Amino acid sequence: MAVMTYREALNLALREEMHRDERVFVIGEEVGLYEGAYKVTQGLLKEFGPKRIVDTPIAESGFTGVGIGAAMVGLRPVVEMMTFNFALLALDQIVNTAAKMNYMSGGQYPIPIVVRGPGGPAHQLAAQHSQSMESYFYHVPGLKVVRPSTPMDAKGLLKSAIRDDNPVIFIESETLYAVKGEVPDDPEFTIPLGQAVVRREGTDVTVIAYMGMMYRAMEAAEALEKEGISVEIVDPRTLRPMDEKTIVGSVRKTHRAVVVEAGAGFAGMGSEIASFITERAFDDLDAPVERVTGANAPMPYARNLEKLKTPTKEKIVDAIKRVCYVNGS
Amino acid sequence: MAQKTAKATPALGVDAGTAKDLLHQMMLIRRFEEKAGENYALGKIGGFLHLSIGEEAVAVGVTSMLREDDYAISTYREHGHALAKGVDPKRAMAELFGRRDGLSKGKGGSMHLFDKTVNFLGGHAIVGSHLPLAAGVGFAIKYRGGDQVIVCYFGDGAVPEGEFHEALNLAALWKLPVIFMCENNRYAMGTSLERALAQTEIYKFGQTYNIPCEPVDGMDVLAIREATARAVEHARRDKLPSLLEARTYRFRGHSMRDPAGAVYRTKEEVEKEKLRDPIVLFRDRAIGAGALTEEDLKAIEKDVNDIIDEAVAFADASPEPDPEELFTDIYKD
Numbered sequence: 329m330a331v332m333t334y335r336e337a338l339n340l341a342l343r344e345e346m347h348r349d350e351r352v353f354v355i356g357e358e359v360g361l362y363e364g365a366y367k368v369t370q371g372l373l374k375e376f377g378p379k380r381i382v383d384t385p386i387a388e389s390g391f392t393g394v395g396i397g398a399a400m401v402g403l404r405p406v407v408e409m410m411t412f413n414f415a416l417l418a419l420d421q422i423v424n425t426a427a428k429m430n431y432m433s434g435g436q437y438p439i440p441i442v443v444r445g446p447g448g449p450a451h452q453l454a455a456q457h458s459q460s461m462e463s464y465f466y467h468v469p470g471l472k473v474v475r476p477s478t479p480m481d482a483k484g485l486l487k488s489a490i491r492d493d494n495p496v497i498f499i500e501s502e503t504l505y506a507v508k509g510e511v512p513d514d515p516e517f518t519i520p521l522g523q524a525v526v527r528r529e530g531t532d533v534t535v536i537a538y539m540g541m542m543y544r545a546m547e548a549a550e551a552l553e554k555e556g557i558s559v560e561i562v563d564p565r566t567l568r569p570m571d572e573k574t575i576v577g578s579v580r581k582t583h584r585a586v587v588v589e590a591g592a593g594f595a596g597m598g599s600e601i602a603s604f605i606t607e608r609a610f611d612d613l614d615a616p617v618e619r620v621t622g623a624n625a626p627m628p629y630a631r632n633l634e635k636l637k638t639p640t641k642e643k644i645v646d647a648i649k650r651v652c653y654v655n656g657s
Numbered sequence: 658m659a660q661k662t663a664k665a666t667p668a669l670g671v672d673a674g675t676a677k678d679l680l681h682q683m684m685l686i687r688r689f690e691e692k693a694g695e696n697y698a699l700g701k702i703g704g705f706l707h708l709s710i711g712e713e714a715v716a717v718g719v720t721s722m723l724r725e726d727d728y729a730i731s732t733y734r735e736h737g738h739a740l741a742k743g744v745d746p747k748r749a750m751a752e753l754f755g756r757r758d759g760l761s762k763g764k765g766g767s768m769h770l771f772d773k774t775v776n777f778l779g780g781h782a783i784v785g786s787h788l789p790l791a792a793g794v795g796f797a798i799k800y801r802g803g804d805q806v807i808v809c810y811f812g813d814g815a816v817p818e819g820e821f822h823e824a825l826n827l828a829a830l831w832k833l834p835v836i837f838m839c840e841n842n843r844y845a846m847g848t849s850l851e852r853a854l855a856q857t858e859i860y861k862f863g864q865t866y867n868i869p870c871e872p873v874d875g876m877d878v879l880a881i882r883e884a885t886a887r888a889v890e891h892a893r894r895d896k897l898p899s900l901l902e903a904r905t906y907r908f909r910g911h912s913m914r915d916p917a918g919a920v921y922r923t924k925e926e927v928e929k930e931k932l933r934d935p936i937v938l939f940r941d942r943a944i945g946a947g948a949l950t951e952e953d954l955k956a957i958e959k960d961v962n963d964i965i966d967e968a969v970a971f972a973d974a975s976p977e978p979d980p981e982e983l984f985t986d987i988y989k990d
Contacts, residue, residue, distance in 0.1 A: 353800070379800065385830070390789045390823025397793020400778055401728070403800060424783050425790065431986045433771035433779060434761030438989035469987050493989040 330513055334476075335505040337483035338368045338444075342406065344515045345490045346376055349404060352490055355382040355391055356408030356445075365410045366446060366505055392418035392443065396426050399441045406490060412447030412461040412499050419464065426495040427470030442489045444498035448539055449590050449638050451503070455626040458634075460591030465497045466568045466600075472496045472521055473567040477542045479509035481565055484519030492521060501539050524571035526578065530560035533648050534578040536601055537588040538563050541639060545588050548644040557652055567597060575601065576608045583614040584651040590638055593621030615651040620644050668946035670879055676939075676948040679721060679878050681957050683713040683936045686737040688965045689746055693736065693753055693767070696969065697913045702753045706767050707734040711876075711908035714935035715840050716741040718881025719808055722889055726776065728807040730791050733768035733782040734907075738810050743775040750968040756975035763978045764986065778807075784845075785818030787811070788837070792824045795833030799896060806834045806892035808885075814845025816859055825900065829866040834892035836885070837863075837900045840875065846911045847921035863900030875905030876935040879942075906930040 332340070346352045358365050360373040360383040373381040384391040388409065395405035409415045415422065422443060430438045447461040466473040472494055476482040482500065489496035527542060528549055537545040542563050549559035562578050564570055579585045585605050587598040598619035605617050620639045628634055665672045671679070690708045697706045709716070716737035720729070723742075731738040739749055744760065752759030753767050760772050768782040778794065781787035791809030798805050815821050816839065828835045839859050843850050850857045863870020869891050873884040881903060888899035908931055910916050919927075943949040 385826065387823040387827065389820055390792070390827050393786065393789020393820065393824070394793035394796050394827060397730075397778075397790035397795075398797040398800070399793070400790065401794050401797045403797045420783055420786055421789065425781070425786055429779070430989055432761060432765045432769040433773075433986075434759070434764050435986040435989070436761070436771050436773040437779070472988075 329510040331508055332479055332511050333505065334479045334482050334500070334507045334509070335366065335368055337479035337511050338486055338500065339370060339372070340511070341483045341486040341490070342369065342372060343375065345487055346372075346380060348515075351402060351404045352406065353380040353382060353403065354406045354408060355384060355395055357384055357386055357410045359383060359408050364408070366502065368505070369408065388414050388417035389421055392421040393425070395441050396421060396429070396439055399439045400429070400437050404440045404490060406442045406444060409443060409445030411457060412445050413457055413459065415443065415445070415461065416464070422465070422471070422495065422497070423468050427468045430494070431470060438493045439495050440493045442486070442496045442498055444486070444489075445500065446502045446505070447499040448501045448503070449622070449627060452629055452631065452634060453627070454629040458627040460589070460622065462497070462499055462567055463591055463596055466597070470495065471568060474498045474521060474565065475538045475567060476500065476565060477504070477539050477563050479507065480511050481519060483511050484517055485521065485565060487518045488521050491518070496521070503540050519565070521566045522569040522571055523566065524562050524564045524574040526560060526574070527563050528559065528561040530558035530582065532558045532582055533584040533586060533652055534560045534562055534575070534582045535586045535588060535644070535648065536562050536564065536575055538565065539590065541588040541590050544639065544641050545644055547641045548648060551641070551645060552648060557648065557654065559648060572604050572608065576605060579605050579609045580612045583612055585613070586618045586620060586644070586647045586651055588620045588639055588644055590622050592624045593619055594624055596621055615653065618647040618651050620647045666946045666948040669943060669948050671948070673948040675721070676943045677953060677957065679717055680936070680940055680943065680949065681961065682717040682741055683878065683939065684957060684961045685746070685964060686713045686716060686740050687936060688961045689740060689750070689968070690736055692965050692969055693750070694909070694913065696754070701973065702767065703755065704766055705733070706753070706913045707911065708909045709734050709737045709907065711930070711934065712840055712842060712905045713737050714878040714881055714939070715810070715838065715875050715903045715905055718878040719838055719885045722882055722885040723806070723808065727805050728776045728778055728794050729810070730778040730787050730794065730807065731780055731810040732784070732787065732812060733780055734812070735770055735780040735810070736767070739770045739772065739777050739780070742772070742777045744770065744772045744777055746964055746968040747971040750972040751975045754972040754975065755977070756972055757978045758971070758975040762982055764982065785811070785815040785820035788815065788820050788824035789827070791835050791837070792828045792833055795828060795835040795898070796831065798834055804893050806836060806889055808836045808838055810838050810840060812845065813839060813841040813843065813850055813859060814848070814853070816862065817853055825862065825866045825868070825898070828898040829868045832896045833898055834896050835898040836888040836892055837898060839900065839902045840905055841902050842905050842907045844907070844911070844921060847915070849921065860900055860902035868898050868900060870900040870902070872902045872904060875903030876933045876938060878935060878939050906933075
């Protein structure tokens, strides 16, 4: 095991996969000469040259389409979105073309492409640069959607995404790039897509959370431990396909569930998770499933307002107490 | 398809064998689409059906200058491009019928014909969306060090889209072997060129992106061949994209739901354009040049009718897809 940052883990995954497979290339804005807006592609241009580390002009739909076209005839592109907010300019390419090509062609043209970059709430970046983007993608049959919370997951899941024969939406976070963690040295270490992980074992309540919200849920769990509430935390890691089995299994054990998500709650990931828990484990539940979500508002710039937009540790603690019927909440 | 050993008929510029092939292909596409139209009226084909009747010279002229291992990609008005590239008419018709033996097992329909065996990369039905894909295929050809080319067919309706400009810019910037073939039939659905573009001479956008470009008579299969030959040379030899603007006309409406196409253009205009039917023009020229006889023509007609009758019978006899096909091919395992 080596200790490295989330950013370094992504960089290592790209390097290893590019060494492993000549067909893998990276394309996007500022990925080469500038070494990535968030330095995820640092050193890659020097190592692999401009043929495989391809700087593009600002043309998200165009270069995403280039990736899809290249994937149709056998290459394995990794398309970097400088931030996922810009992926909306390529939404048609991703949703109407990449996701549906294999189906529309009766299985003749699978699209092995990874679209990756940071998304989710960041720090004072305001409405257009700080928002949860996964909901625009996980609704679509034909896409896989990954949200890796730790350096180990970042590496293991990115490698699996690159090796997958389907379009994978891989959304990182500006707020996690500097997080450090242990990462296996083995270049064949991967984490399968569609496998949740239990981050913390507990007996009283299951909290389902990913990315920054997973870390906040962890803080909430530690605080509640002192009050005698034992919290289990499940991180789905892949949102589509969703590992319902692990989540439902945990709820069957704890009989209570709280879903935390940074995005606005309406028709959000929490709605979906709460829904399948209710459908599949209704008789095991001792309380209604609670959702702690971002406010139903765009992301404001002002610091105080921004704090109100995204779930806090306190809100998570309150929700956990409510489902545990603990007084004072 | 070109029979290079035979001697070219001087007045025509191609030999008799090539002339027969070109006419055969154009007539095959025409017959395929006429029959598709009939079967749409009979309820055998559903959804949207966009016919390219009147535009056959482009598909046939372009494809006749390609190698088998070259690629083609197109729009939702792609029956002709697919057939010219070598797609089996039986499986194409079965796809229109939504049947199990269709190219996409009945899951794509008229707008989404794909055939990997002949490098036909599909029918794409979001206007403009496949132009960046063509650049991507060009990118992959260059990445691998190959000498194939890709032809990307699109209509004048795609030109105001951002993706037209993004794709041309990227292909020009990176010197990709892409032939952008605009089939300018003067109407994007019901919107005429003049109502859609500040620059109606579409080929001139090629000047903006510093790539070879030219307009060409889209009703003249031989002119299409010559323009394509130049574009193929640029692509194959110099890895340069080109923009060709074939000036053509669709004799039918935008789709079967616009049967007459009469709201946005006059009957007189349509009748006048029909006088330049690409099949009739080439047939008469070939006969006049002595490359074709009336007997040849009859033989081609019979052969084409037989092939398409067989295609319709095949499609009609093919079963519907199995219910479990709903959930196959969403992901590749």
